[in-house]
Structures are given as C-alpha cells and as structure tokens.
Amino acid sequence: MSEMRWSERFEAAMGSLAARGHRRPWVALFVTLVLTGLGIFFARDLSLNADLSNLLPRSFQSVQDLEKLRTRFGGMGNVVVAGIGAEPEQLKQFVDDMAPKLGGLSEIRFVNYQRPSQFFDQHALYYVDLPDLKIIQERIDARFAWEKEQANPLFVRLEEAPPPSLDFTDIEQKYTGGANQRLSGQGELYYLDPQERMVVMLLKAKGSSADLGYSKKVIAQVQDYLSKQDLSKYGPGFRTEITGTFKKKIDQQGVITGDLARASSLAIVLLLAYLAFHFRSALSVGLTMAPVAAGLMWTYGFVGVAYGQVNLLTGFLAAVLGGLGVEHGIHLLGRWSTLRSEGMTSEEAVREAFSHTGFSALISALVAALTFLSLSLSEFRAFHEFGVIAAVGMLVSVGSYLLILPAMLGLVSKWGWTPRLHQAQSxxxxxxxxFLPRRYRAVSVVLGVALVALISQAYGVTFNYDSTKLDDVSLPSVRLDRRIDHILGYSATPVVVLTDKEGQEREVVNQLQARKQQYGKDSTIDFVGALEDLVPQQQAEKHALLQSIHKKLSRIDPEKVAKDTRENLVRAVRMTQAEPFTREQLPVSLRRQFEPAAGQKGGVVLVYANVSLSDGVGTRRFTKEVRNLQLSDGSQVSAAGEALILADILDMVAKESPRILVAAVLSVFFAMWMTLGSLRNALICMLPTLLSIAALVGLMSILGLQFNYLNIVVIPVLIGTTVDAGVHLIERLGEPGADFVTVYAETGRAITGGLLTSAIGFLALVFAKHPGLNSIGDLANLGFAVNMVVVLVGFPALLLLVDRWRNKHGATPTAPTGDETQHPAPES
Structure with a gap:
C-alpha cells in the first residue's frame, strides 16, 4: 500500500506541475526557449564518425595496436589511382608520366607503380636453401658429365638412355608462395591488366584514413591534380578513377550521412502525415510535434557535451526518438481531448491527463530508458552510446511534454480552440x-497456435558475421577496388606486425610461417613479408656455389638441350651471375612499402590473408592465427589492422548480446513491478512484449533474415518501446467504472498510433542504401508489426479469456489493475 500511495502522490505532483504550466504558459515557454537554445548551441558541431576503430574502448589491445600502427607506419591502405581504357603501352606511359608527379604532392609519401619483378627474378636463387642449391648443382654436374661423354668419340654407351634433366620445376614449386615471388608479380613489371585495359598506381599517404577530414584532403589533392592533366594523349576514351581505403571510407561515409539525412526527413514527413490523419487537426499536429522537436534539441545538446560526435547507430536516433516521443503526445493529447469533451475545463483536463496518462507515459519512458541503459553495459561503444543517448532521450521526451504541452494547451484554450474529438464508438x-468480447476464445486459440508455430522456429536464426553485407558494395570505388585486388594478385591491405627492433622481423616471419604450416589447408595466411626476411641468409656460401654452377652451365651448348628446357638453361645462366645484396640494395619501391614513417624506428612485417577480411568468420580465424606471437626475448607482439578491430567487435557482440538481453528484460520487469506496485500486473504487461520478441525471432528464421552486429540492437529497443502498450491498456482498464469496449476503442487507437509512430523512425531506414541501416529498419518494423497484432488482438483476448474463466469458477471478477479495484467483467 505504501508503494501505491507513493505512486499516487507522484501522479498528483505531475498533475499539479502540468496545471501550473497551463496557468503560466509564458514562463514555461521561456524556459523551453532557453533550454532549446542551449541544446542547439552544444549540438552545433556534432559530426558522424563511422570508423570501426572508434566503436571499441581504448583499453582494447587491437585499438592500442592500431593507434601504434598509425603513429609508426602511418596507417594502412592506399589512395589507388587507376588509368582505364587504353592499350598497354599507353597505360604504361601514363604511369611513367604521372607517378613521379603524384609522388611530389604534399600529402603523398611515395607512389608504388612497378613491381620489383626484375630484381627478384635475377636474384631468385639466393632465396633457395643451400641443400636445394646443392641438388641443383648435382643435377648440373650429372648433365655436364653426360655432355663430356657424348663429346668423347671413344665412348660407347651400351644402353640408350635420356640425358640427365635440367628441369628444376620441382625445386621451384617448393618455394612457390614466398613473399619475394608474390611481390614480384611473376614477371609483370607494371600493375597492369591488358584484358581490363587498366593500370594501377598505389599512393601511400602521409596520414591515416581513420581521419575523415584528412582522407577528404588527400583525395581532393589527387583529384585536383589529375583534373588539370591532359589525358587525351593516352588515347580516346581514356579516363582515371580513384579508389582505395581513403576513397572507400569517404564514399561509405557519404552513403551513411545521406541515408541518415533522408531517414530523418522521411520520418518527419511520415510522422506529420500520420498525426494529421490521427487528429484531423493541424494545430493538434503542432501541439504534438513541438515538445518532440524541443526534446530532440535538448538530447543532442547532451550528446554534443558528452560525446562530441555520433556513430553509425546513434546517428539515426533522432528519427527513432522522434517516433517514440510522439507516442506520448498521442496518448496525452488524446486523453485531454476526451476529458474536454466530457465537460472538464482545460486546466482540469490537463491535471487529470498528466496525473494518470502522464504517469503511464513516465512509466513507459522510465522502462524504455532502463532497457536502453542495459545497452550501456556493453563495451562496444556503438551500443554503449546508443543506450545512454536513447535513455536520456526517453526521459527528456516526457519532460518536454510536461513542460511544453500544458503551456501550449493553456494558450490555445485562452484563444478559444477546442479539439476535434474522435468518436470512440466508430x-x-x-x-x-x-468483436473481441464475442470471439475471444477463437482469437486466443488461433493466435496462440500461430505464436507456438513461430516460436518453434526460433532455433533456426543465425548470426551473419560477413561485414560486406553491411556495407554498400554497389559503390563504384568498392567495385573498382575488388578489380584491383585481382590485378595485384593479393590483398592491397595487409595487417601489420610491428617489432621494437628490425632484427626481430625474421623471427616473426618464421613464427607466422610455422603457424601457416601447422594450420595446413585451414590456414588463413596467404604470405608474410619483411625487409629482413627479403634479404636471404648465407649469401656468401650461396654466391660461391652459384659461381661454380655458372661456370658449368656456361659450358653447356643450349642448342644441344631439349627445346622445353632450353629457356630454363638460359635463365639459369643469367641468374647464377647475380651478386649478393644487402637490405639497402633492395629496390626502393619495395623498401618503402615496409619502412615506418619518418622519424620512427622498429621493424615491420606485413601479413597478407587468403580470406576476405570483410568476412567476419574468416577474419576471426585469421585474427587468432596472427595474434600473440611470443619472441625469444620474452616480449609479445600481435598483428594490427582494422580487420582485428572487426574481429573484436564481432566477438564482443556475440559474447555480450545474451547478457544485454537478460539485463534488458530484468530491468524492464523490476521497473514495472516497482512503478505499477503489482507483481501480477508487471508480468501481465511484459507478456505481450516477450511473446512478440520470441515470435519475431521465429519469423526471422522463416523469412531467412539474420542478426548482425548492428541490427541485434533492435531486440532491446523493442523490449523497451513496446511494453508501454500493455501499461496503458492495463492502467485504463483499472480505472473505476471502466468499460472494455470504450476503453479499448480509445486506448487501442492511441496504442496503434504509438506503435506506428515508434515504427516510423525505423521505417525510414528501410529505404536506406546502406545495408546495415537497412537491416535495422527491416527487423524493427517486422518486430513492431508482430507486437501490434499481439498487443491489440491477442493480449485483450487473453484478458477476456482469463476474466471469463474467473467468473465461471466463482472467483471475484477483477480487472487487471494496479490497485486491485474490482470492476464488472465486460459484457459478452
């Protein structure tokens, strides 16, 4: 009872505060104006940051490693310039002309436009182990002996046998896949594809692609330079295009920004259209939207102070919070209009509406806020910030209605406006x-069977780890980037292992190669490269051996060698002439790919994956293979790169989702229990939401929809935003003298409007180009649709079924209310 008296006092306080605002509207509106001005001021510099690395806490090793990488290596990725639509010779000329000039731009460290193929081809035998070189020497010795025998006229061979082979393909295959071979491009000097009629230059920028402002700067610089060049000399139809990490991030950011702007605009239009239909009054639309608009300004003022930017999830919260806020307005203004039609004065109607319906709205907002706060338990910053901002937004929305709506109603009442009342009986x-009181048994059975059938399919839902499904792969820069990977022959964006000393590079390479052999065909490592490893060991011994081999090969007449091995002989003669080399003698274009940024020290090892680093499943496997390398001095190193960030995000979401879901359900349940003052009522109000969520998961399985690391947030959102429908229905049915038909007709209409407006913010995302935002919109609207059927059809039918059962068995007929007040059962 003490809890109920507390809630009654709170209801009275809300009613009194609203009545005061009604009597003194100008004071309330002045406070509103000040708060809104402050909100706009603090939100003025908000920007969208869609960088994955900003979605994890700074304490994560992958984030710290990435920051270290950006400092010492300048970040990964390139600005890729492609020349398209010319013959090979013209494409080569374009690269020869442009590369030195592009390399001179202020934001470009260097341009990689030629493979070190000639160097590696000439020095290939230095990468062969001494035992294998000795095998080569033995085969050559055998051939040389055979040649001498053939030249001796006194020698008679008793059996005709083929000459000893000079085919060394078996040894070549043993060394296939090494960094020297993969980086050499197997003989092709330029990054060129004659069939595609395309050539590529890789521009290494001085800054990091994580800085969107810098990305725009460097891309603009390259585009501006190319636009000023006369490209007609490279042939008719020749053109240039830009892609790479920097360009793709700008384009993806543009898609997301555009989607969020369109979603917000569309949400506003849809909200206005629905409110116009719902109220049939332009002024009612304004009365409902004004507190929402002010509340959003206050909320985003808080975001500006607390975070300074929005991420991929929090960016569309304005549309969502707008829809959720309008729901309060529908209930409050609708109830005020009904009370006015029953003869109350405007102030009395305001007091009564905010005492009861307003208190229900506060409960709903509090419950939703607690649900959203369960997301703040996550270390995933996208979820954490989403939860905090949404929770603040929900409470602010009720506060804005309490401050603004009574004041505006006070003004319009003084001006003689009366609301247009919707007839509850039509x-x-x-x-x-x-219909429901007559057919509640049939409705309960049909809907119960349908829910059981849907819930039984929930086991089939899967989690989609492929992040390419969440990016707009139709962008020209994304499509071009995939073609370029084909030209390169390997991923253009490897991960990096940084060592404190250059001498540790070889040890890291050896460990990674050992892991690759250990995993066998399941290995996700394509190849590993480091400058130290590209300088072979035992070069002096190998050089001596090669000189000996060269002398013997030079004495073999190529004309007496089979045609299929003649070319190999000529090549071997040339290769055995190669001199030993040092790190400094490696090609400059190759060295620069491995060297840290200016002024930085340490070793750099590049690890190339043989799986797509956008595929979460492959990325998680790759991450396990390249992390936590224990060096001989006791230190530990790990690979760094955005792929590892993605892997950590996926692992975190998979680990935290069950915990967040349980926290959301429990927080909602306890909040409703405390505010409603009844365990039974709390359970009853929770039932439609829980059944809706379970049915939604089953429906997803049937429709082939999947969860991903973005749309999983929809589940706690649905829990927090759909539970209030049951609260409003239970609270109204619990009022003295409540009639089911009248209450349901009025409250059901408000519930429908609330669910529709809540869904509108997500509905706008259905039309987004970004697949990740798309998936959020699809799942949320499907959830709202399922909940609408359950709460408007199944839940009332269940209440009627329980009430009739109690009557039949002689139990005292009680409506499901917070104070257990007895009411007559609805007439059948």
Whole structure:
C-alpha cells in the first residue's frame, strides 16, 4: 500500500506541475526557449564518425595496436589511382608520366607503380636453401658429365638412355608462395591488366584514413591534380578513377550521412502525415510535434557535451526518438481531448491527463530508458552510446511534454480552440472492441497456435558475421577496388606486425610461417613479408656455389638441350651471375612499402590473408592465427589492422548480446513491478512484449533474415518501446467504472498510433542504401508489426479469456489493475 500511495502522490505532483504550466504558459515557454537554445548551441558541431576503430574502448589491445600502427607506419591502405581504357603501352606511359608527379604532392609519401619483378627474378636463387642449391648443382654436374661423354668419340654407351634433366620445376614449386615471388608479380613489371585495359598506381599517404577530414584532403589533392592533366594523349576514351581505403571510407561515409539525412526527413514527413490523419487537426499536429522537436534539441545538446560526435547507430536516433516521443503526445493529447469533451475545463483536463496518462507515459519512458541503459553495459561503444543517448532521450521526451504541452494547451484554450474529438464508438478499433468480447476464445486459440508455430522456429536464426553485407558494395570505388585486388594478385591491405627492433622481423616471419604450416589447408595466411626476411641468409656460401654452377652451365651448348628446357638453361645462366645484396640494395619501391614513417624506428612485417577480411568468420580465424606471437626475448607482439578491430567487435557482440538481453528484460520487469506496485500486473504487461520478441525471432528464421552486429540492437529497443502498450491498456482498464469496449476503442487507437509512430523512425531506414541501416529498419518494423497484432488482438483476448474463466469458477471478477479495484467483467 505504501508503494501505491507513493505512486499516487507522484501522479498528483505531475498533475499539479502540468496545471501550473497551463496557468503560466509564458514562463514555461521561456524556459523551453532557453533550454532549446542551449541544446542547439552544444549540438552545433556534432559530426558522424563511422570508423570501426572508434566503436571499441581504448583499453582494447587491437585499438592500442592500431593507434601504434598509425603513429609508426602511418596507417594502412592506399589512395589507388587507376588509368582505364587504353592499350598497354599507353597505360604504361601514363604511369611513367604521372607517378613521379603524384609522388611530389604534399600529402603523398611515395607512389608504388612497378613491381620489383626484375630484381627478384635475377636474384631468385639466393632465396633457395643451400641443400636445394646443392641438388641443383648435382643435377648440373650429372648433365655436364653426360655432355663430356657424348663429346668423347671413344665412348660407347651400351644402353640408350635420356640425358640427365635440367628441369628444376620441382625445386621451384617448393618455394612457390614466398613473399619475394608474390611481390614480384611473376614477371609483370607494371600493375597492369591488358584484358581490363587498366593500370594501377598505389599512393601511400602521409596520414591515416581513420581521419575523415584528412582522407577528404588527400583525395581532393589527387583529384585536383589529375583534373588539370591532359589525358587525351593516352588515347580516346581514356579516363582515371580513384579508389582505395581513403576513397572507400569517404564514399561509405557519404552513403551513411545521406541515408541518415533522408531517414530523418522521411520520418518527419511520415510522422506529420500520420498525426494529421490521427487528429484531423493541424494545430493538434503542432501541439504534438513541438515538445518532440524541443526534446530532440535538448538530447543532442547532451550528446554534443558528452560525446562530441555520433556513430553509425546513434546517428539515426533522432528519427527513432522522434517516433517514440510522439507516442506520448498521442496518448496525452488524446486523453485531454476526451476529458474536454466530457465537460472538464482545460486546466482540469490537463491535471487529470498528466496525473494518470502522464504517469503511464513516465512509466513507459522510465522502462524504455532502463532497457536502453542495459545497452550501456556493453563495451562496444556503438551500443554503449546508443543506450545512454536513447535513455536520456526517453526521459527528456516526457519532460518536454510536461513542460511544453500544458503551456501550449493553456494558450490555445485562452484563444478559444477546442479539439476535434474522435468518436470512440466508430472506426476500426471500435469494431474490434465489439468483436473481441464475442470471439475471444477463437482469437486466443488461433493466435496462440500461430505464436507456438513461430516460436518453434526460433532455433533456426543465425548470426551473419560477413561485414560486406553491411556495407554498400554497389559503390563504384568498392567495385573498382575488388578489380584491383585481382590485378595485384593479393590483398592491397595487409595487417601489420610491428617489432621494437628490425632484427626481430625474421623471427616473426618464421613464427607466422610455422603457424601457416601447422594450420595446413585451414590456414588463413596467404604470405608474410619483411625487409629482413627479403634479404636471404648465407649469401656468401650461396654466391660461391652459384659461381661454380655458372661456370658449368656456361659450358653447356643450349642448342644441344631439349627445346622445353632450353629457356630454363638460359635463365639459369643469367641468374647464377647475380651478386649478393644487402637490405639497402633492395629496390626502393619495395623498401618503402615496409619502412615506418619518418622519424620512427622498429621493424615491420606485413601479413597478407587468403580470406576476405570483410568476412567476419574468416577474419576471426585469421585474427587468432596472427595474434600473440611470443619472441625469444620474452616480449609479445600481435598483428594490427582494422580487420582485428572487426574481429573484436564481432566477438564482443556475440559474447555480450545474451547478457544485454537478460539485463534488458530484468530491468524492464523490476521497473514495472516497482512503478505499477503489482507483481501480477508487471508480468501481465511484459507478456505481450516477450511473446512478440520470441515470435519475431521465429519469423526471422522463416523469412531467412539474420542478426548482425548492428541490427541485434533492435531486440532491446523493442523490449523497451513496446511494453508501454500493455501499461496503458492495463492502467485504463483499472480505472473505476471502466468499460472494455470504450476503453479499448480509445486506448487501442492511441496504442496503434504509438506503435506506428515508434515504427516510423525505423521505417525510414528501410529505404536506406546502406545495408546495415537497412537491416535495422527491416527487423524493427517486422518486430513492431508482430507486437501490434499481439498487443491489440491477442493480449485483450487473453484478458477476456482469463476474466471469463474467473467468473465461471466463482472467483471475484477483477480487472487487471494496479490497485486491485474490482470492476464488472465486460459484457459478452
């Protein structure tokens, strides 16, 4: 009882505060103006940051490694310039002309436009181990002996046998896949594809692609330079295109920004259209939207102070919070209009509406806020910030209505405005209100069977780890980037292992190669490269051996060698002439790919994957293979790169999702229990939401929809935003003298409007180009649709079924209310 008295006092306080605002509207509106001005001021510099690395806490090793990488190596990725639409010779000329000039731009460290193929081809035998070189020497010795025998006229061979082979392909295959061979491009000097009629230059920028402002700067610089060049000399139809990490991030950011702007605009239009239909009054639309607009300004002022930017998830919260906030307005203004039609004065109607419906709205907002706060338990910053901002937004929305709506109603009442009252006994909800008491048993059975059938399929839902499904792969820069990977023959964006000393590079390479052999065909490592490893060991011994081999090969007449091995002989003669080399003698274009940024020291090892680093499953396997390398001095190193960030995000979401879901359900349950003052009522109000969520998961399985690391947030959102429908229905049915048909017709219409407006913010995302935002919109609207059927059809039918059962068995007929007040059962 003490809890109920507390809630009654709170209801009275809300009613009194609203009545005061009604009497003194200008004071309330002045406070509103000040708060809104402050909100706009603090939100003025908000920007969208869609960089994955900003979605994890700074304490994560992958984030710290990435920051270290950006400092010492300048970040990964390139600005890729492609020349397209010319013959090979013209394409080569374009690269020869442009590369030195592009390399001179202020934001470009260097340009990689030629493979070190000639160097590696000439020095290939230095990468062969001494035992294998000795095998080569033995085969040559055998051939040389055979040649001498053939030249001796006195020698008679008793059996005709083929000459000893000079085919060394078996040894070549043993060394296939090494960094020297993969980086050499197997003989092709330029990054060129004659069939595609395309050539590529890789521009290494001085800054990091994580800085969107810098990315725009460097891309603009390259585009500006190319636009000023006369490209007609490279042939008719020749053109240039830009892609790479920097360009793709700008384009993806543009898609997301555009989607969020369109979603917000569309949400506003849809909200206005629905409110116009719902109220049939332009002024009612304004009365409902004004507190929402002010509340959003206050909320985003808080975001500006607390975070300074929005991420991929929090960026569209304005549309969502707008829809959720309008729901309060529909209930409050609708209840005020009904009370006015019953003869109350405007102030009395305001007091009464905010005492009861306003208190229900506060409960709903508090419950939703607690649900959203369960997301703040996550270390995933996208979820954490989403939860905090949404929770603040929900409470602010109720506060804005409490401050603004009574004041505006006070003004319009003084000006003589009276609301247009919707007839509760007409319309679809009234028809349904009269239908349910007559057919509640059939409805309960049909809907119960349908829910059981859907829930039984929930086990089939899977989690989609492929992040390419969440990016707009239709972008020209993304499509071009995939073609370029084909030209390169390997991923253009490897991960990096940084060592404190250059001498540790070889040890890291050896460990990674050992892991690659250990995993066998399941290995996700393509190849590993480091400058130290590209300088072979035992070069003096190998050089001596090669000189000996060269002398013997030079004495073999190529004309007496089979045609299929003649070319190999000529090549071997040339290769055995190669001199030993040092790190400094490696090609400059190759060295620069491995060297740290200016002024930085340490070793750099590049690890190339043989799986797509956008595929979460492959990325997680790759991450395990390249992390936590224990060096001989006791230190530990790990690979760094955005792929590892993605792997950590996926692992975190998979680990935290069950915990967040349980926290959301429990927080909602306890909040409703405390505010409603009844365990039974809390359980009853939770039932439609829990059944809706379970049915939604089953429906996803049937429709082939999957969860991903973005749309998983929809589940706690649905829990927090759909539970209030049951609260409003239970609270109204619990009022003295409540009649089911009248209450359901009025409240059901408000519930429908609330669910529709809540869904509108997500509905706008259905039309987004970004697949990740798309998936959020699809799942949320499907969830709202399922909940609408359950709460408007199944839940009332269940209440009627329980009430009739209690009557039949002689139990005292009680409506499900917070104070257990007895009411007559609805007439059948």
């Amino acid at each position: 319309g679809p909800m009234a028809v349904l209100a009269r």
